[in-house]
Amino acid sequence: MKKKDFVVRFAGEGGQGFLSAAQGFASANTTAGYHSQTFATFPSQITGGPTWMQARIATYPIHTRGDELDVLVVFNEEAFQNHKGELHKNGVVLYDSEKLEVSENMRKLGLPFEKLGKSTGNARAANMVMLGALATLVNLPLDILEEFIRRRWGDVSRYGETIVPANIKALELGKEEALKSSFSVGELELPTKSKHDQILLNGNEAIALGAIHAGVNFFVGYPISPATSILVWMQKNLVGEGKFVYQASSEIEAITALLGAGYSGAKAMTSTAGPGFSLMSEGLGMGWIAEIPLVIVDVQRGGPATGLPTKTEQSDFLSALNPAHGDVMLPVIAPGTVEECFYATIAAFNWAETYQGPVILLSEHSLSERQQNIIRPDLSKIKVENRNIFSGEGEYQRYQSDNVSPMPIPGSAGSYVANASEHDGVGDTTHLPHRHVEMTNRRFSKLSLLQDGSYESENLDSGTVILPWGGSKGSGREAYDRLIREGYSVGWAYTMFLHPLPPDLLSVLKDQDLVLVPELNYLGQFSSYLRALGINAHSITQYTGLPFKVGDLVEMIKEKLDS
Amino acid sequence: MSKKNPEYDFKWCPGCGDFGVRRALEQSLNKRIVDLEEPIENTVVVAGIGCSGNLVHLLEGVQPYGIHGLHGRSLPISFGVKMSRPELNVVVVAGDGDFLSIGMEHIGPQAQRNLNVCVVVMDNAVYGLTKGQSSPTSDLGMITSSTPYGKIETGLNPLRLYLTLGVSFIASAMSSKIKDLADLIYRGMEHPGFAIVHVQSPCTVYNDTYEVLKGNAKKGIAPIAWNIPDDHDVTNWQAGVNLLDNGGIPIGLLYSSKERVTLDDKIQSEKLPVPDMEKLFNTYQV
Numbered sequence: 131m132k133k134k135d136f137v138v139r140f141a142g143e144g145g146q147g148f149l150s151a152a153q154g155f156a157s158a159n160t161t162a163g164y165h166s167q168t169f170a171t172f173p174s175q176i177t178g179g180p181t182w183m184q185a186r187i188a189t190y191p192i193h194t195r196g197d198e199l200d201v202l203v204v205f206n207e208e209a210f211q212n213h214k215g216e217l218h219k220n221g222v223v224l225y226d227s228e229k230l231e232v233s234e235n236m237r238k239l240g241l242p243f244e245k246l247g248k249s250t251g252n253a254r255a256a257n258m259v260m261l262g263a264l265a266t267l268v269n270l271p272l273d274i275l276e277e278f279i280r281r282r283w284g285d286v287s288r289y290g291e292t293i294v295p296a297n298i299k300a301l302e303l304g305k306e307e308a309l310k311s312s313f314s315v316g317e318l319e320l321p322t323k324s325k326h327d328q329i330l331l332n333g334n335e336a337i338a339l340g341a342i343h344a345g346v347n348f349f350v351g352y353p354i355s356p357a358t359s360i361l362v363w364m365q366k367n368l369v370g371e372g373k374f375v376y377q378a379s380s381e382i383e384a385i386t387a388l389l390g391a392g393y394s395g396a397k398a399m400t401s402t403a404g405p406g407f408s409l410m411s412e413g414l415g416m417g418w419i420a421e422i423p424l425v426i427v428d429v430q431r432g433g434p435a436t437g438l439p440t441k442t443e444q445s446d447f448l449s450a451l452n453p454a455h456g457d458v459m460l461p462v463i464a465p466g467t468v469e470e471c472f473y474a475t476i477a478a479f480n481w482a483e484t485y486q487g488p489v490i491l492l493s494e495h496s497l498s499e500r501q502q503n504i505i506r507p508d509l510s511k512i513k514v515e516n517r518n519i520f521s522g523e524g525e526y527q528r529y530q531s532d533n534v535s536p537m538p539i540p541g542s543a544g545s546y547v548a549n550a551s552e553h554d555g556v557g558d559t560t561h562l563p564h565r566h567v568e569m570t571n572r573r574f575s576k577l578s579l580l581q582d583g584s585y586e587s588e589n590l591d592s593g594t595v596i597l598p599w600g601g602s603k604g605s606g607r608e609a610y611d612r613l614i615r616e617g618y619s620v621g622w623a624y625t626m627f628l629h630p631l632p633p634d635l636l637s638v639l640k641d642q643d644l645v646l647v648p649e650l651n652y653l654g655q656f657s658s659y660l661r662a663l664g665i666n667a668h669s670i671t672q673y674t675g676l677p678f679k680v681g682d683l684v685e686m687i688k689e690k691l692d693s
Numbered sequence: 694m695s696k697k698n699p700e701y702d703f704k705w706c707p708g709c710g711d712f713g714v715r716r717a718l719e720q721s722l723n724k725r726i727v728d729l730e731e732p733i734e735n736t737v738v739v740a741g742i743g744c745s746g747n748l749v750h751l752l753e754g755v756q757p758y759g760i761h762g763l764h765g766r767s768l769p770i771s772f773g774v775k776m777s778r779p780e781l782n783v784v785v786v787a788g789d790g791d792f793l794s795i796g797m798e799h800i801g802p803q804a805q806r807n808l809n810v811c812v813v814v815m816d817n818a819v820y821g822l823t824k825g826q827s828s829p830t831s832d833l834g835m836i837t838s839s840t841p842y843g844k845i846e847t848g849l850n851p852l853r854l855y856l857t858l859g860v861s862f863i864a865s866a867m868s869s870k871i872k873d874l875a876d877l878i879y880r881g882m883e884h885p886g887f888a889i890v891h892v893q894s895p896c897t898v899y900n901d902t903y904e905v906l907k908g909n910a911k912k913g914i915a916p917i918a919w920n921i922p923d924d925h926d927v928t929n930w931q932a933g934v935n936l937l938d939n940g941g942i943p944i945g946l947l948y949s950s951k952e953r954v955t956l957d958d959k960i961q962s963e964k965l966p967v968p969d970m971e972k973l974f975n976t977y978q979v
Contacts, residue, residue, distance in 0.1 A: 160979040329977035343970055348777045370967030374776045374960065379802040383769040386762070390739070390773025393760060394781070398773070412763055420760075506974055540737050540758040540774070540781055547749055547759035550742075558701040558750045559761070565700070 133316040135188030136268050137196035141213045142205025145177035151257035153501060155264070156185040158278035160330045160503045163321030164188060168501040169195040171676070174355065174439045180208060187268075189319045193467070193604035195500075197679045200315040201267055203260060205229055222267055222313045224260070239263065239311045246303045252296035262304025269317035272301050327506035333471040333497030334401075336504070337427055338363040340475030341399055343507075344514055346425075348396035349375045350387045352406055355439040356498040357429040360401035381406035385413030385426070392422040393548050395519075395539040397479060401427035404446055405436060407453070415454030417488035418573060420548040420557075421529070421537075423517055424487075425478045430494040430600075432675050441675030442496035444600050445651035450490040451629055451659065457570055461485070461580055462629045464492040466603030468502040473512075474626050477583075480515040485576040486534055492628070494601045494650075496677045520544040527555030529569065534576050583627025585635040589614070593643040595621035596687065597667070599628060599656050602648045605678035609648070612684050618691065628656070631663070639665045646670055646690055648683055703747050708901075710868035710894030714815050715748050717874035718784070722757060724879055725782065733757050736782040737774050741767035741791035743822050745815040745894070748786045757784075765795030768803055771810045779809070779957035782882055789816040793829040793851055804858040804887050809955040811881035811888040815868070816851065817896035825899035837899070852947055853937050855889050856930065862888035863933070863948040867906060867918060868895070870944075877946065886955050893918065893942060906942065921945030 140152045149170060156166040164187045173179035186196040198218040204210040207230040210223065214234075217223060225232055227240030241263060247256035258279070265275055279297045331339075338360050341349070349368050351361035361377065368375040374391075378384040384400045391398040402410065407428045417424050430446045432438025450462045461481050465474035474491060482489040520526055520536035520543075528538060528546040538544025547557035552569060554560045587595075596613075598606030603624055610622045621642070625635055639645055639660065645667040647657040654669030661667050670686045672678055705711050718738075725731050736757035740749035742764035749759040762770045767785045775783045787796065792814050803810075819837060820826040826839035829849040836843055855863045862884040864877040874892060881888035895902040908916030921943045926932045933948040 157979065328979050329974055330979045331977045335977070339970070339973060342968070342973065348773070350773070367968050367973065369962035369965040371963055373963070373967065375962065376776070378769075380798065382766065383772070383799060383802070386766040386769040387773035387776070389762065390760065390770040390775075391777035392773075394737070394774045394778045396773075396777040398777070413766070416763055503979060506978070509970055538758075540778060541732075541735055543734060545734055545756045545758045547761050549761040550763055551761060554698070554700045556698070557759070557761070558698050559703060559747070560700045561702070562700060 132319040134190060134319055135186060135192065135196070136200040136315060136318060137184065137186045137198065138201040138203065138264060138268075139182055139184040139199050139213060139216070140203045141180070141182035141209035144172050144175065144179050144181040146205055147254075148203070148205065148257055148260070149181065149183050151261060152183045152185055154278055154282065155261055155275070156187070156501060157330055158274050159187045159270070160328065161277065162274040163323040165191050166330070166501070166503055167192055167195055169496065169677070170499045172440055180212065182209070182213065187318070189321050193607045194680055195677070197681045201264055203264060220315060222315055224263055224267065237313050239267070239308060239313060241304070241307050246307070247300055250296040250299040250303065252293055252300065255297055255300035258297045258300035259304040262301035263308040264304070265301070266305045266308035267313060268315055272305060275301055324505070328503045329506045330501060330503045331468060332499060332501045333465070333468050333493055334359045334429065335363060336468050336471035337401070337475045337491065337493060338367070340472040341425070341479070342367065343509060343512065344476045344479035345397045345516070346399045346479070347373050348388070348391040348398040349400065350378045350384045351400045351402065352378045352381050352384050354403045354406045356431055356495040357401040357403045357406075357427065359498065360427060360429070381409040382413065385410040388424045389413055389416055389420070389422055392417070392424045393420070397423070397483070399425040399427065401429065403429050403431050403439075404433045407446060407449060411454045414460065414488050415456060415458055416550040418454065418458045418460065419552070420550055421486045421573070422488070422548060423482040425475070425482050425489050425491060427491045427493060429498050430492065438675045440495065442494050442601065442677055443651060443673065443675060444494060444602065444649050445653070445655065445673070446492060447599075447628070447651070447655040447659070448653070450492050453490070459574070459577070459629065460487070461489045461577065462492055463489065463626055464600040464628050465497065465626050466598070466600055466624065468497065468500055469504040470626050471497060472504070472507060476512055476514065477627070480513070481580050483515045483517040484534070485579050486517060486537055487576065492600060496601045528557060529553060529572070530555030532572055532575060534579060577630050580630050581633050583625055583630070583632040585623065585625035585627070585632045587621070587623045587635070587638060589621035590623070590638060590642070592619040592621050594619075594646065594691065595623045595639070595642050596646050596648070597623045597639070598648045602650060602678055605680050605683050606648050608680040609683040609687055612680065613687060618688075620687075620691065636663065639667075642666065644668065646687060648678060650677070701750055703750065705744060705747070705751075706898050708897035709744070710817060710892070710896070711745055711748060711815055713868035713871050713874065714786075714813060714892055714894055715751055717871045717878055718748070718786070718813065719752060719754060720871070720875035721879040721882065723754070724875070725882065726755070731782065735780070736784060739767045739771040739774065739783065739785045741765065741787040741796065743788040743791050743820070744896075745786055745788035745791065765791055766799070767791065768796060768799040768812065772803060772808055775808060775810050776957065783810040784882065785810055785812040787812065787814055789814060789818060789830045789851070790820045790828045793849060797829075800854070800860070801858050804855070804860045806956040807861055807886040807953045809886055809957055811878065811884070811890065813878055814851070814889060814891045815894040816891060817894050817900055818848075818902070819896050819900040821896045821899055831900075850937065851891050852943070853934070855891070856933050856937070856948060860889050861886035861950050861953055864888075864890045864946045865942060865944050866890055866892045867944060868892050869903070880946070884949065885951055886953060917941040918944050921947065
């Protein structure tokens with residue numbers, strides 16, 4: 131039987147150039163009609179240090195990077211020792227024989243990548259030799275990669291004439307050597323081209339594109355892993371009349387600049403990670419009390435403090451929900467896939483405009499570094515909201531109502547003071563007890579406008595559901611599918627709208643005997659919030675800096691189900 | 694607020710210098726309405742936290758837009774207002790603690806960018822609203838509630854700081870000379886670039902400096918404030934530095950340069966076409 135998917139991991143040292151080769155490999159296969167997902171992890175340095183990247187190629191839509199490796203490509207001894215344990219029993223290790231020797235008795239293929247590469251006339255074709263060998267091990271026809279080479283280098287007139295034939299030659303050299311080994315990890319089925327157009331991108335790119343479609347016109351951010359690529363993308367693409375993008379001097383400047391811009395009518399956004407998010411605390415409190423629409427992207431990394439800058443974790447949920455001192459509870463949307471990163475960003479802007487306040491978009495490192503093919507969004511079907519603007523004349527009481535009220539914009543009638551202190555209808559400071567009660571109630575009642583969040587649910591009759599959030603959705607989904615195949619009686623529920631939860635989902639969850647929440651933090655943050663809402667939720671936690679493996683998660687869920 | 698608001702109960706103490714600053718700001722804004730035919734809604738006053746920040750609620754007559762923000766953050770908030778809406782007239786009102794202590798980190802970047810806003814700093818060399826602690830501009834040795842044995846830091850010279858950081862319009866004023874102050878604020882708002890009008894605005898409760906500033910001949914107290922001579926070349930940065938070497942507090946326009954372009958005029962990306970979503974998607978098409 132032909133294989134439906136395979137998993138390859140490339141491991142070595144940062145700066146060796148194999149990451150882009152691996153991305154190219156995924157991209158080439160996606161073009162051919164396969165579904166692909168990549169995952170990369172690296173230390174917080176530019177050159178050197180243990181770095182690895184994994185690509186999963188499949189004939190069907192996939193939710194995770196895959197647990198076991200069909201092929202492990204290693205570039206040094208350390209990488210081999212660290213990763214060999216994750217190789218499938220029929221897997222093959224492909225290694226650079228100029229860099230290391232593998233003496234163990236296993237399916238192995240050592241090639242002098244660099245030497246073979248140089249023999250083609252292109253000194254940098256070593257990675258192409260490696261890809262040629264890799265493709266052959268999984269019985270992928272080389273024309274997919276040849277097509278990729280032509281697209282990648284063919285238009286570059288300076289190089290095209292020499293590099294394209296050299297790289298194709300390198301692929302063939304790799305193929306010849308792999309054929310000599312006579313190893314195979316099984317033939318991959320041919321893909322069926324999707325009837326929908328596909329785009330291949332990572333989570334941060336999807337967020338940036340979503341923001342553009344939602345109408346962002348003001349972006350100020352400060353570099354921080356793993357959110358930097360959103361700022362860099364915006365610097366390049368948020369251009370044209372009426373658009374402003376800037377690198378701030380700190381996250382404090384970024385959030386306070388957003389307050390000024392959101393107040394002045396802009397759709398304002400910033401992106402950051404844990405440490406920067408902590409610095410934004412006071413500004414977020416002001417956004418809440420002064421009722422200023424803002425979108426803040428927190429691409430979570432390991433915490434606390436500087437924590438694990440280049441590893442993944444879901445440990446900012448409680449911070450996102452209650453980021454500031456005082457009675458504040460911000461709306462939180464957490465995408466779980468690259469596709470959802472796009473739609474969640476638009477939803478975040480829509481919520482910010484609707485309730486006139488800050489919305490937190492909670493992404494995470496594993497999504498920011500994950501490249502995935504998604505159906506090209508049909509923009510005509512996406513609704514974009516704009517805030518209700520005051521268009522009257524004369525004096526106006528901006529805050530004088532029980533719920534959201536039209537927002538005056540500087541330059542037009544309706545002047546008021548957006549006040550970080552407790553205030554009356556026009557925004558003047560007040561200490562009257564009844565006002566604080568009124569205004570606090572007003573701020574919380576606005577959350578009731580945000581009940582349009584969608585959710586997924588299946589098999590709710592069993593009394594027990596698996597409810598992952600954010601980037602754990604993929605592992606959670608594949609674990610659920612496996613449990614169902616094994617005959618377990620368990621349900622599935624999921625939403626990216628974490629606060630406020632879709633009301634129907636809330637009542638569904640309240641009816642369950644047990645809600646199991648896979649999440650990447652020690653505290654079990656999301657389940658503690660669910661329990662406060664009256665749901666019998668229990669977390670399945672992991673805090674290694676890496677996403678869940680499906681196999682591990684299945685075992686952990688079974689333990690809970692059996693006890 | 695244009696009328697007395699019974700709910701708003703904040704009051705400055707009798708004799709507070711901030712009364713004069715308020716009057717001067719109102720005069721300069723009214724002059725804009727008359728001379729430039731600019732509606733008051735085109736002005737946004739961004740205030741910090743402290744006695745000074747309450748100015749935004751105490752303005753009388755026609756009302757500009759206002760933001761009463763966070764301690765130390767009036768400047769970056771104004772950056773957001775100005776850069777999202779460059780056509781607005783943006784004025785920052787802040788105190789010495791707000792602007793020069795907790796907010797100090799924001800002055801340098803805006804000076805480098807030449808952000809086109811006008812800042813009015815009300816300096817009383819003390820934290821008034823928290824009852825009299827020392828501030829960056831308190832003198833060495835000054836006794837305050839937080840320096841009961843005398844302040845051990847050297848007092849900051851804000852004008853020298855502004856020159857060093859590259860602020861392109863620097864004026865020094867006294868709250869009691871309302872007409873002169875109104876004129877400087879007006880010119881600061883008209884200045885294309887980052888303008889700071891630094892005002893000596895005494896606190897009659899915790900640091901009454903009226904006498905020290907103006908002097909008292911009967912008591913033999915020489916004034917520390919002195920007028921910048923008419924022949925001072927305001928476009929000459931070094932002349933400004935030399936002037937400060939004379940000590941005391943010079944009053945008037947210290948420095949004004951229009952050589953540098955303002956931040957909003959420097960943004961090159963504005964001239965590029967707005968990218969089309971479908972074209973952006975095309976770059977990811979497989």
